[in-house]
Amino acid sequence: MTEPAPRMQTTNLTAMYGKFSAVKGVSLDFAPFQVHALIGPSGCGKSTFLRALNRLHEMSVGGWVTGTVLLDGADIYGPDVSVIRLRRRIGMVFQRPTPFPTKSIYGNVAAGLMLEGRRPKAELDAIVERSLQRTALWDEVKDRLHTSAMALSGGQQQRLCLARTIAPEPDVILLDEPTASLDPQGTQRIEELVFELKRDFTIIIVTHNMQQAARVSDTTTFFYLGNMVEHGPTTQIFTTPQQEQTEAYITGRFG
Amino acid sequence: MNRRTLRRVKSNVMVGIMASAVVVAVLPLLFILGSLLLRGASSLSLAFFSQLPVPAGETGGGVLHAIVGTLIIVGIASLLGVPIGVGAGVYCAEYPGSRLALVTRFVADVMNGTPSIVVGVFAWTVIVAPQHHYSGLAGSAALAILMIPMVMRTTEELLKLVPNSLREAALALGYARWRTTWSVMLRTALPGIVTGTLLAVARIAGETAPLLFTALGNQYLSFNPNAPMAALPLVVFTYSIGPYEEWHQFAWAAALVLILVVLVLSIAARMVTRERFGAYRD
Numbered sequence: 001m002t003e004p005a006p007r008m009q010t011t012n013l014t015a016m017y018g019k020f021s022a023v024k025g026v027s028l029d030f031a032p033f034q035v036h037a038l039i040g041p042s043g044c045g046k047s048t049f050l051r052a053l054n055r056l057h058e059m060s061v062g063g064w065v066t067g068t069v070l071l072d073g074a075d076i077y078g079p080d081v082s083v084i085r086l087r088r089r090i091g092m093v094f095q096r097p098t099p100f101p102t103k104s105i106y107g108n109v110a111a112g113l114m115l116e117g118r119r120p121k122a123e124l125d126a127i128v129e130r131s132l133q134r135t136a137l138w139d140e141v142k143d144r145l146h147t148s149a150m151a152l153s154g155g156q157q158q159r160l161c162l163a164r165t166i167a168p169e170p171d172v173i174l175l176d177e178p179t180a181s182l183d184p185q186g187t188q189r190i191e192e193l194v195f196e197l198k199r200d201f202t203i204i205i206v207t208h209n210m211q212q213a214a215r216v217s218d219t220t221t222f223f224y225l226g227n228m229v230e231h232g233p234t235t236q237i238f239t240t241p242q243q244e245q246t247e248a249y250i251t252g253r254f255g
Numbered sequence: 256m257n258r259r260t261l262r263r264v265k266s267n268v269m270v271g272i273m274a275s276a277v278v279v280a281v282l283p284l285l286f287i288l289g290s291l292l293l294r295g296a297s298s299l300s301l302a303f304f305s306q307l308p309v310p311a312g313e314t315g316g317g318v319l320h321a322i323v324g325t326l327i328i329v330g331i332a333s334l335l336g337v338p339i340g341v342g343a344g345v346y347c348a349e350y351p352g353s354r355l356a357l358v359t360r361f362v363a364d365v366m367n368g369t370p371s372i373v374v375g376v377f378a379w380t381v382i383v384a385p386q387h388h389y390s391g392l393a394g395s396a397a398l399a400i401l402m403i404p405m406v407m408r409t410t411e412e413l414l415k416l417v418p419n420s421l422r423e424a425a426l427a428l429g430y431a432r433w434r435t436t437w438s439v440m441l442r443t444a445l446p447g448i449v450t451g452t453l454l455a456v457a458r459i460a461g462e463t464a465p466l467l468f469t470a471l472g473n474q475y476l477s478f479n480p481n482a483p484m485a486a487l488p489l490v491v492f493t494y495s496i497g498p499y500e501e502w503h504q505f506a507w508a509a510a511l512v513l514i515l516v517v518l519v520l521s522i523a524a525r526m527v528t529r530e531r532f533g534a535y536r537d
Contacts, residue, residue, distance in 0.1 A: 052431055061352075088429035098424035102442045112428045164428065174427075 007032040007202040008053060008172060009070040011154040013077075015045070015052045018062035022048040023225040025067065030219075035194055035203045037217035037234065039210065041249065046206045050174050052205065054090040055083050071171070088112065091165035092174040097157030099149035099164075106145040108160055112168040127148050133165040135159040137195055155186025162193060166201065173197065175205040179212065191216050210250055214238050222246045266342040280437035295511035296311070298504050303512070307476055308490075314501055318509050324391065324485035325516070327469055329460050331395035331480060336402035336459075337452055344410025344448075345405070349436060351415075360411075362403035374400050375465035383469055391477075391484030394470030398459040405458065409451030413444040450524045461513060463488035487513040 006029035015023035023045040030036050035103045038046040051057040052065050055076060076086050091112075091208055109128045113119070125177050128145070132138040137159045141152070149160055158178060165173060175194070179187040187209075188190045207213050211236065213220050220237040222229045222245070229238060230246045241247045248254050306317035343363075347356040377396035382390055417440050425435040441448075466472075471483040472493060487509055494506035 054427060056423060059423070059426060084429050084431050087427055092427035094420055094424060094427075096420060098418075098420045100421065100424075100443070102439075102445075109321060111425075115429055115434075161424070168429070215389075 004032055005073070006030055006070075007072060008204070009073075010049075010053075011068045011070075013049070013052060013065065013067035013069060015048045015057050015063070015065050017048075017060065022226055023052065023223075025043060026223075026228040027067075028221060028228065028231060030202060030204060032202045033198055033200075034218040035198050035205060035216050037213035037220045038204065038206045038223060039213050039249070040223035040229075041254070042208075044223040046221075046223045047176055048221060049055065049223065050092075050176055050204060050206050053172070054087050054092055054174055055090070056087075088098060088115070088168055089170050090172045090174060091163055091168070092176065093161050093178050093253040094156070095177045097154055097161050099152070099157050099160050101150050103146070103149060104146045105141050105152070108149045109163050109167050111164055124183075125143075127167055131159075131163040134166060134197070135163040137163060138217045153186075155182050155189060158182060158186065158190060159193065162190070162197075166197065170201065172202045172204065175203065177206050177208060180208065187212070210252075222249060224249070271294075277427070291507065291511045291514060294357070294504070295507035295509075298508035299511065303508055308421065308474060308505070311497075311499055311502070316505070318485075318487065318490055318505075318512060320473060320488045321485040321509065322512070323476060323478065324470070324473065324489075325460060325487045325513075327404055327478070327480055328391050328394045328466070328484060328486055329398065329456060331392065332398035332402060332459060333452075335395065336399035336455075339399075339405055340363050340403045340406025340452075340455075341410050343407040345414065345436065345441065346513045347407070347411045348414035348440075363407050366400075366404040367408065370464075371397075371401055372464035372468075375468040378465060379468035389469060389483040391470050391480040391482070394466045394484065394486065395480065397465035397469050398462060400453050401462065401465065402459050406452055406457040409455070410444075410448050413447040413451065414440055416447070417443045429468040447526050450528045453520050453524035457524070460516055461488055463492050467492070487516070495503035 008030040009028070011027050012025045013023060013027070014021055014025050026049060038049065040046050048057055051060075053069060053076075057063045057065060065077065071086070071089065075081070100111060104112060106128055110124055111130050113124060113127060118139075129138060129142075130143065137156060139157060141160075144151075148156065153159060158181075162178075178194075179190050181192065190211060194205065197203060198218075205217065218232045219232065221231040222237065222241075222243070224245055230241060230243045232242075237246065238250060242249065244247045296452040302315060303317040304322065305319055306315070307320050308318070309316035343359055347360055350356050374397050378393050378400070382393040382396055386393075421439055421443065422435055425439040426432070430439065466486050466489050470486055470489065472489040473483045473485040475485075477484055490509045491506050491513060496510065497503070497506075
């Protein structure tokens, strides 16, 4: 059996804030239709690495990048790349829910779709419904689609953000500690969704929660002080890690 | 006295001090409103809003010319000042560290502290003197100069209140930078910006000194902004320093109308603000 070509691939990726390297020469492959977890203690560079994958890092003060990042073989930092189009192919959900406060539930889900020009209302309605169904939110909000998204609970808001992210059908979804601000129930629902969504998307998730990485991911990468320490199948990382640091971290001896 | 009572006494004393500060702060406003109502209300009638002043010695007449003048002058000033103020505010919020933003912010703070009469003299020098005539437009320009820094700082502060995570969410969704600023950042801050702008409009509507050197005043109803124009603060000023008792009466009534206009604007601003708190709740 041949390995499928990686959906995303980084080669010697270094992400800097001014003169400080938050990520140091990381080379990783992300196979399609899998969940890839990035773990490591706070400040280890995993979030910065994630933000370099959709070129959000360069929006931070002093943020710049060296090395290459390929999406389906094409360099996303190439001179002819439209960052705007690129970000429509790589969706992202953040630590805290970020629904647009001035838009309705419907408006939030449709926000990304509206950017691609006008489309028939029926088509828009169908995509909004489907996106909300895929994030298990439809039954909870179908009667109040046109009310403010801010009235939803934190967990619902996060699923709404997930619906907003998948509505334009990106290739990759980046999740930056998506359950950090949620209660256990909300966390469980997001994890179930992540598991479901990998059928259609390639998912890269940053998490502080070791059990979460073990539960949802196919591969796990351990970051420490900006370096990629170990990368491999999740079962291997959590049962027979090759590096001492990895073992120390996942058994809770530091971090 | 045990510690619990002592703490309670201390707390009550401090609350009492702050409450009296509130009373002292509000008292002047109540006195002003009270005396205006007492002395001005009796002269208010429909005619006061719909008629022009009558010659000295006669009683009656109204301030229609000044109401129209104030609306036109303040309206044009807002048309000039709001877009420039909001635009500068957006720039300073979007490029907070840039040299231009630092300079602009500093200049705006200095301008906010500049006496309005100085702005009036400035407008006289650069507009009235070269044109050889006073005009409502010159008045609008002076008021716009006063308004821009206020609107600018409000816009900037309110944009800074919008969480950066919203900006990143929009960018991550594929919003272009201009669209992020326009339909996420500005849109979210809009109720607050409207409030700040209305307060700035209320503030300049009551300015007298800049208009003395620019709009000058006019006894007749005029819709031509390129000529001397009446305005409510000017009527108050002119009639209150006049020699006749009827004129003083007239000035009180005009002052009451002016403060009512400002009050209505401020209340409108508060109502928009309340809506804003509804929108931000989470």
